[in-house]
Amino acid sequence: MIKISDLNFTYGNNFKLNINNLEINNGENLSIIGPNGSGKSTLIKIFSGIINYYSGKIEIENNDISKISKKKLSRIISTVPQDFTTIYDYNTENIIETSRYPYTSFFNLSENKEDRDIIDYAIKITDLERYRKKYYSELSGGEKQRVMIARAIAQDTEIMLLDEFTSHLDPGHTQNLMKIIQNYCINKNKTVISVFHDINLASLYSKRILVMKDGEIKLDGTPYEIITRKNIEEIYGFDCTVISHPIYKVPQIIFN
Ligand SMILES: Nc1ncnc2c1ncn2[C@@H]1O[C@H](COP(=O)(O)OP(=O)(O)OP(=O)(O)O)[C@@H](O)[C@H]1O
Ligand SMILES: [Mg+2]
Structure with missing residues (x-):
């Protein structure tokens, strides 16, 4: 299990990341959505060890990751960063x-x-x-x-952190890799944490969605609980229609 407690971080400017308590079970496939600048990549960077000057604790199977060597951590966590060019x-x-x-x-x-x-x-x-x-x-x-x-x-690794890993992929490679990673993780019981801007992909891909805004987790629930017209309006400030996917019965949004 992954356990994050009392995590606080600031770049020294106006942005503050604050996560009081977050638990993620082994084998869970979780998506993080949220507007630009809400702290999604910052959380991924802290988790993967790129940023290590924070307060609070991130534990994997009760081991504080700040006390795990970089090489050992690389056998536990892999990352696809947002900026890789x-x-x-x-x-x-x-x-x-x-x-x-x-x-x-x-x-x-x-x-x-x-x-x-x-x-x-x-x-x-x-x-x-x-x-x-x-x-x-x-x-x-x-x-x-x-x-x-x-x-x-x-x-x-047991844990994969994917920061907008489909942002440059064409729709064919997106669908194909989403399915491959999903099956691979189910078969090998891997924990996958993926950041998405595409709300429909997050809904199709995972059973649990976290919404980040202003450096905090504002919502945490199933696609049905999270993807509603009211929530989308509150999170992103735009109006949409929510329909049910005709095959998978999960919520999907259409721009109005
Ligand atoms: N190296 C940095 N130094 C100072 N401020 C930073 C740095 N990196 C990011 N920020 C600021 O921290 C905030 C959170 O950035 P972060 O990259 O975590 O957002 P995000 O949710 O991943 O956004 P996006 O959806 O655009 O990728 C932003 O306001 C950003 O301007
Ligand atoms: Mg980002």
Whole structure:
């Protein structure tokens, strides 16, 4: 279980993040939505260890993550960051291979069969086979995002943090990867926390949605509880119509 208590953080400007109490069960597939600047990426950065000057506690199975070494934490949490455009200049395969570094030891730095199998699996499901040897700087925005997704999958962690992981993907790759990640996580009991701007995707994808606004969690519930015309108006300030998905019966919004 993940437990966040009394989490407080500020960048030193007007923005304050404050989460008093949040519990996420193992195997849960949870989405976070909320307006621009509400603190979604900040929470993901704190959780993944990129930001480490906060007060309060984040625990995984009762272990405070601030006391876990970076390498060990990389065997527990993988992240697809929101901003990934200029991170590397290696080829696709080499970047995905770096995901296995947390599993190396001083005595064994070389890749084994398990490493190779999961790297090949991640490349296959993200449809990157033909880009294996292509340099990151030569890829399109959506291809780069798929490299980051492949890297997170190959890292094979209990917890995946996905910050708008479909923002650059075309609808075909979006649907395909949503389903693959969902099934992969159900089969392997992984905990997935995904930030979305697309309310309909969040509703289709997860059974629990958190709404962040002004650095706080304002709502926490099922898609039915969260996605109502009144809530959308209050959260985002726009008017919409909410309908039921004809196949999956979950709420979906249409712009008015
Ligand atoms: N490095 C930084 N230094 C100072 N302020 C920052 C920094 N990063 C973000 N902020 C501010 O903190 C607030 C929260 O930012 P955050 O990136 O968490 O928002 P978000 O909910 O992810 O938004 P978006 O939907 O646009 O991605 C914003 O007001 C932003 O301007
Ligand atoms: Mg963000």
